Amino acid sequence: MASSPATTAPATTEQSGAELLLKALVDQGVEVIFGYPGGAVLPIYDAIFGQNALRHILVRQEGGAVHAAEGYARSTGKVGVVLVTSGPGATNAVTGLTDALMDSIPIVCLTGQVPTHLIGNDAFQEADTTGITRPCTKHNYLVKDVKDLARVVHEAFHVAKSGRPGPVVIDLPKDVLFAKGPYTPADEVKHKSYNPRRTPDAAAVAKAVEMMAQAKRPLFYTGGGVINSGPEASELLTKLVRATGFPCTSTLMGLGAVPASDPLFLGMLGMHGMYEANWAMHDCDLMIAVGARFDDRVTGRLTAFAPHSKKIQIDIDPSSINKNVRVDLPIVGDCGETLAEMLRLWKGKKPKSDGKALAAWWKQIEEWKKRDCLRYEQSSTIIKPQYALQRLQALTKGHDTYITTEVGQHQMWAAQFLKFDKPNHWMTSGGLGTMGYGLPAAMGVQIAHPDALVIDVAGEASILMNIQELSTIAQYRLPVKVLILNNQYMGMVRQWQELLHGGRYSESYMDSLPDFVKLAESFHCVGLRATKPSEVDDVLKEMIKVKKPVMVDMIVDQKENCFPMIPSGAAHNEMLLGPADNQGSGPKDKPISEEGMVLV
Amino acid sequence: MTQPQPTARHTIAVLVDNEPGILARVVGLFSGRGYNIESLTVSETDAHAHLSRITIVTTGTPMVIEQIKAQLDRLVPVHKVCDLTLGGPAVERELALVKVAATGEKRVESLRIADIFRARAVDSTIKSFVFEVTGSTDKINAFIALMEPLGLVEVSRTGVVAIARGGQGL
Ligand SMILES: Cc1ncc(C[n+]2csc(CCOP(=O)(O)OP(=O)(O)O)c2C)c(N)n1
Ligand SMILES: [Mg+2]
Numbered sequence: 001m002a003s004s005p006a007t008t009a010p011a012t013t014e015q016s017g018a019e020l021l022l023k024a025l026v027d028q029g030v031e032v033i034f035g036y037p038g039g040a041v042l043p044i045y046d047a048i049f050g051q052n053a054l055r056h057i058l059v060r061q062e063g064g065a066v067h068a069a070e071g072y073a074r075s076t077g078k079v080g081v082v083l084v085t086s087g088p089g090a091t092n093a094v095t096g097l098t099d100a101l102m103d104s105i106p107i108v109c110l111t112g113q114v115p116t117h118l119i120g121n122d123a124f125q126e127a128d129t130t131g132i133t134r135p136c137t138k139h140n141y142l143v144k145d146v147k148d149l150a151r152v153v154h155e156a157f158h159v160a161k162s163g164r165p166g167p168v169v170i171d172l173p174k175d176v177l178f179a180k181g182p183y184t185p186a187d188e189v190k191h192k193s194y195n196p197r198r199t200p201d202a203a204a205v206a207k208a209v210e211m212m213a214q215a216k217r218p219l220f221y222t223g224g225g226v227i228n229s230g231p232e233a234s235e236l237l238t239k240l241v242r243a244t245g246f247p248c249t250s251t252l253m254g255l256g257a258v259p260a261s262d263p264l265f266l267g268m269l270g271m272h273g274m275y276e277a278n279w280a281m282h283d284c285d286l287m288i289a290v291g292a293r294f295d296d297r298v299t300g301r302l303t304a305f306a307p308h309s310k311k312i313q314i315d316i317d318p319s320s321i322n323k324n325v326r327v328d329l330p331i332v333g334d335c336g337e338t339l340a341e342m343l344r345l346w347k348g349k350k351p352k353s354d355g356k357a358l359a360a361w362w363k364q365i366e367e368w369k370k371r372d373c374l375r376y377e378q379s380s381t382i383i384k385p386q387y388a389l390q391r392l393q394a395l396t397k398g399h400d401t402y403i404t405t406e407v408g409q410h411q412m413w414a415a416q417f418l419k420f421d422k423p424n425h426w427m428t429s430g431g432l433g434t435m436g437y438g439l440p441a442a443m444g445v446q447i448a449h450p451d452a453l454v455i456d457v458a459g460e461a462s463i464l465m466n467i468q469e470l471s472t473i474a475q476y477r478l479p480v481k482v483l484i485l486n487n488q489y490m491g492m493v494r495q496w497q498e499l500l501h502g503g504r505y506s507e508s509y510m511d512s513l514p515d516f517v518k519l520a521e522s523f524h525c526v527g528l529r530a531t532k533p534s535e536v537d538d539v540l541k542e543m544i545k546v547k548k549p550v551m552v553d554m555i556v557d558q559k560e561n562c563f564p565m566i567p568s569g570a571a572h573n574e575m576l577l578g579p580a581d582n583q584g585s586g587p588k589d590k591p592i593s594e595e596g597m598v599l600v
Numbered sequence: 601m602t603q604p605q606p607t608a609r610h611t612i613a614v615l616v617d618n619e620p621g622i623l624a625r626v627v628g629l630f631s632g633r634g635y636n637i638e639s640l641t642v643s644e645t646d647a648h649a650h651l652s653r654i655t656i657v658t659t660g661t662p663m664v665i666e667q668i669k670a671q672l673d674r675l676v677p678v679h680k681v682c683d684l685t686l687g688g689p690a691v692e693r694e695l696a697l698v699k700v701a702a703t704g705e706k707r708v709e710s711l712r713i714a715d716i717f718r719a720r721a722v723d724s725t726i727k728s729f730v731f732e733v734t735g736s737t738d739k740i741n742a743f744i745a746l747m748e749p750l751g752l753v754e755v756s757r758t759g760v761v762a763i764a765r766g767g768q769g770l
Contacts, residue, residue, distance in 0.1 A: 130621060135632050139676040142620070159676055193617065193679045319670035322663060 017146045017177040018047040021110070024153035026053045027186050030081050032072060032447055033057070034065040038085020039125060040112025043177035057447060057476060060468035062089050064440035066096020066167075067466070070105045071444030074427045075402055077230055079106040079160050080444065086112040087125030090171075091132065095434060097167045098136040102431025103253060104228055106165035108156050109137075115175035116144055129171045138166030139194075144173065146181030154189040163196030164317035165228055196316060200333030200341065208288070208312045208329055209345040215286035215310075216357035217364075218246045221269070221298075224253030224430070225291015225315060226335050227423045233336035234423040237290060238262065240343045245358060247365055249277035251292050253430045256420035266365065270298040271566050272412040275373035275575060276365055278564070281306055282572035283364070289313040291335045294324040295431070296599070304571030314338045373564045374416055375580045383533050385410060385485045385556040388540075389417035389457070392483065395540050399453040402445045404428065406438040406462030409491035409562045414457040416562075436465025439482060443469055446478040453481070453544060460486040460553075461510050470523035473549045481543050482551040484516060487558045495561045499576075500592055520551035529553040569596025605661035609638070610685040611692060611762045612669065615770060617677040618644045618652040625675055626654060635668050636660060639694075639737075639759035651679065653770075657737075657760050682770050684762050692762040696740045701728040702751035710750045717743045728753070 015023070021044060025033070034057045037045045048056050059065040062084045069080025080100075084093050090111040100107045111133075114123040130142045139159045141152045149172075156168040212218060220241055226233050234257040241248045241264050248258050249269040258265050267274035269281055278300075281287070287309045292298070294313075299305045302324060311327040313320075314335055321330040331338055376386045403418055404427040405411040411428055420426045427445060429437035438456040446454040456463075463484055473480050493508040517527030526548050530539040536554070543550045563578035569592070577583075616622050623642055630637050638657040645653040658668060665683070673681045684690035698719070700710045703726075710729060714721065719733035733743050737760060744755055764770070 131624070134621065134625060135628055140621075163674075194676045317670075317674065319667060319674050321670070322666055326663065 014180040014182055016043065016047070017149050017172070017179050017181065018043040020146065020150050020181060020183055021153060021172070021177070022047050022051060022054060023183055024150045024186070025081065028154065028157045029078070031055060033081045033083050034059055034068040034072070034444065035083030036062050036065060036085065036089060038089050038112060040086035040114060040174050041083060041089075041110075041172070041177075043174065044083060044110070044112075044172075056083075058472065059440065060471050061466065062092035063095050063436065064443070064466050064469045064472065066093050066100065066107065066109065067434075067437050067440035068444035068447070068469075069107050069109075070096065070100055070103075070437075071404060071427050071441030072448045073105050073107060073444075074227075074441075075424050075445040076448045077424065079108055079157055082107060082109040084109065084111055085125070086114055086129070087127045090127055090129040094132060094136060095432075097133055097169065099429055099432040099434045099437060100167040101136050101138065103429065104165050104224060105167065106160040107167035108153075108160050109167060109169045111169055111171050113142070113171045113173040116173045117175070119173065129169065133169045136167075137169050140169035140171065142171045142173075143176050146176050146179040149176065149181060150184040151189050154184070154186045155191055158189070158191050159194055162194070164225070164320070197332055198316065198334040198337055200314070200331045200338040202341070204329060204331045205338060205341045206345060208331060209342055209349065211286055211310060211312060211329065212244060212246070212288065212346070213349060213353055216354055217284045217361045218244070218286040218288065218353070218358075219280050219284040220246055220248035220288050220290065221250075221281065221292050222248060222254045222257055222290045223251040223292025225293075226254055226257040227291075229291065229316075229335040231423055233334075233339060234258070236336060236339035236343055240339055240346065241265075243343060243346055244353060246288075246353075247280055247362070249273070249280065251295070251298055251430070252415055252428060254292060255415060255426045256423045259421040260419035261421055268415050270295075271300070272416065272562055272564065273566075274416075275371045275564050275577070276368035278566065278572040278575055279368045280365055284309045287311045289315075289327070290339065291315060293320045296324070299324060300566045300574075301569055301571045304573075306572075371577070372582060373577060375582065376560070376578060377580045379557070380533060383530060383536060383554060383556045385413050385487065385560055386417055387533060388483070388485060388536055388554050388556060389413050391536050391540055392455070392457075393418050395537065395544060396453060396455070399544070400449070400451070401425065402427070402442075402449060402452050402454045404438040404441040404445060404454070404456045406456070406458045406465075407433045407435045407492075408459040408462055409487070409495060409560070410457055410459045410485040412492075412562045413485070418457075435462035439463060439466050439480075440469045442480045442482070443473055443478055446480050447476070454479075455481040455483055458482055458484045459491060460484050460488065460513055460516070461490045467519070470520070470525055470549070470551070474524035478549060479547050480549050482549075483543070484551065484553050485556050486513075486516070486553055487556050487560065488513065489558055491560075492562070498561065499567065500597060516551055516553035525549040525551050527551050527553070529555070531555045567592045567596055568599035569593050605663065607659050607661050608665070608685075609657065609659045610665050610683055611690060611760060612656045612658065612672070613682045613684055613762060613770060614654040614656065614672055614678060615680040616652050616654060616675075617679070618650045619677055622652065622677050623654070625677070626656075626672065629671055629675065630658075633667075633671065635664065641759040641761050655759070655761050680770055682764075684764055687764050690762045690764045692736055692760050693734055694737055694740050694758055694760050695732065695734045696744070696755055696757040697722070698731045698733060698744060698747055698755050699728060699753040700731065700747050700751050701753050703727055706750045710747060713743070713746050713750075719743065
């Protein structure tokens, strides 16, 4: 050992890699880890055993751990933390990591790795985790020296949560977890290259406000970036929308930023968005995009997208700007900071907006609203999925309700029929569209909000993809509710087959489904079933009342389709409406273009 | 359908942390997003700060080039991205080693052409030469084309390295 006491830390301050890791997590404010053990991470589990600062939630499959961390992160604004073993543990996490990348969810995922001297030797449970996860993480690290460990953890949290958030993997060889090393406090770590810009260009913001004052048919188009920017950003957005009196529409990911109950809010836009929202998008002369990335589910056919509009785009990620759609005024910055400045300038503005033009614009929007695009044919014998969700909306009033979803028709109906008045209360897999997301996500939400009413709106196909997590839910006594809209089909697949493939329902019928009530009971949950419209209220009330995990098997119309729908490759003004449309344009009289057929 | 936009060739310099995996990140970005790489060179340029400089030549529409730069800049170990093509004409050079096997008049001709291109013979046998030639990509292409009928055996090229003109650094 070196002789100078000034440069050599006494041996007693050195801790094992596993201990350093936990210390760094605690210093980062972590309270909960979602994980699953295995050989490569046993030293970390040993360190977890001897402490109380971190709570470990034992999931039943690593995929569930990442989605749970996503639900936790999205409902709290904090970074979600995952711990999995090497090899299969890490590969099982890949779907969740990709999901978090697409939806910009801050996650730190710790993966075990074989000891450094075995890396590359095809050792037992070795996988090239950094190689596999490179394209599905915002960044990843392989820690080869215990001296770097604490610094890397602090850096990983910085990367995961700053700029456009995303998942970060830290791959931890087992020998590094045993090796002793010094601790690096968080405040000594400053990232060399990654410090994204938050404050917008003042001149650009002033120009934006100028454009807004001159607009005749303006529209706010807001997305998940507003939610990611924090609850203040949602508040500022709502204030700005109200101060301007402009209509506002939101992407799937942005729901809840502006209260759904606000008369200025037109609802969701896009493939299954509202008639009035999509038409407003098509006809607007000024689009103010805030934290939204012009996803293909939103734009429809690009060449026909909002053809008469000037576009302002606010985004913290410069690569989101001008990616799919060229905008006239890009503003790189944090949504919250930018909205605050816009609001300040707007309030100071004398002439305000063109009141007459705005009134005419609203008159037009009211016309579109009259189309009543969510209208469906009610039945007295069979439960319509829309009806079930309308009742859910009514019966959960007054509760602190968090909704997660799986992926499919039920997800789109949930986005259409449930009303979100607050941010961070709606968790859904938007970018990746991951079936199996909702149940573990609900678990993560419930861990963060033990007293809230957390409901996974599910399809019978999706729920089977991570059904094992019912066991986790039982273990931690999480009163999560699962509402299965059981149409015995992969409904969204069936809908596309009906509209695009001549009704040839190839492999989309869900045969041999389990008895969900018995299944729930076998997982120590309460199982309920509704088969008739007259039973819906009672079953939902019971579901809400019971202070235990509940799974509801709601048997709904097998044939119901989700409308409005912009078929792939079509424009916003080429929406299909359902059979109950008051202008009688049935969905079948508009064929889908060949170009549209190849689109997903 | 929109008219296809014209594409242009751009030389982009990227300053990165010299750490494992960085090249894979850059190359993976290009392949994953379907961008084009015409040439790519990389080497450490600041050993003290552990910085490497990657020079990428790519082609794309203005929107794609803008995306490429934004996507590169978003990579965590990337310090700086500079489009050398935008900043006026930059100095761009490639080095090639060109092996030619020829005898008689063809051998003499290959030497004559090498002289015109200021290429040096860095290896020679009675039946062959290895020429070292530097210059723009066009110059090297021209040299190789001329060597083709004279007995070209193989070529090894570095790809483009580039630097902006004038006194300013990256
Ligand atoms: C992991 C995964 N595999 C496949 C798909 C394709 N997919 C999208 S929706 C869907 C059907 C979902 O069926 P269900 O959960 O019953 O929901 P429904 O549409 O019937 O409401 C499928 C297979 C997907 N989104 N995710
Ligand atoms: Mg279904």
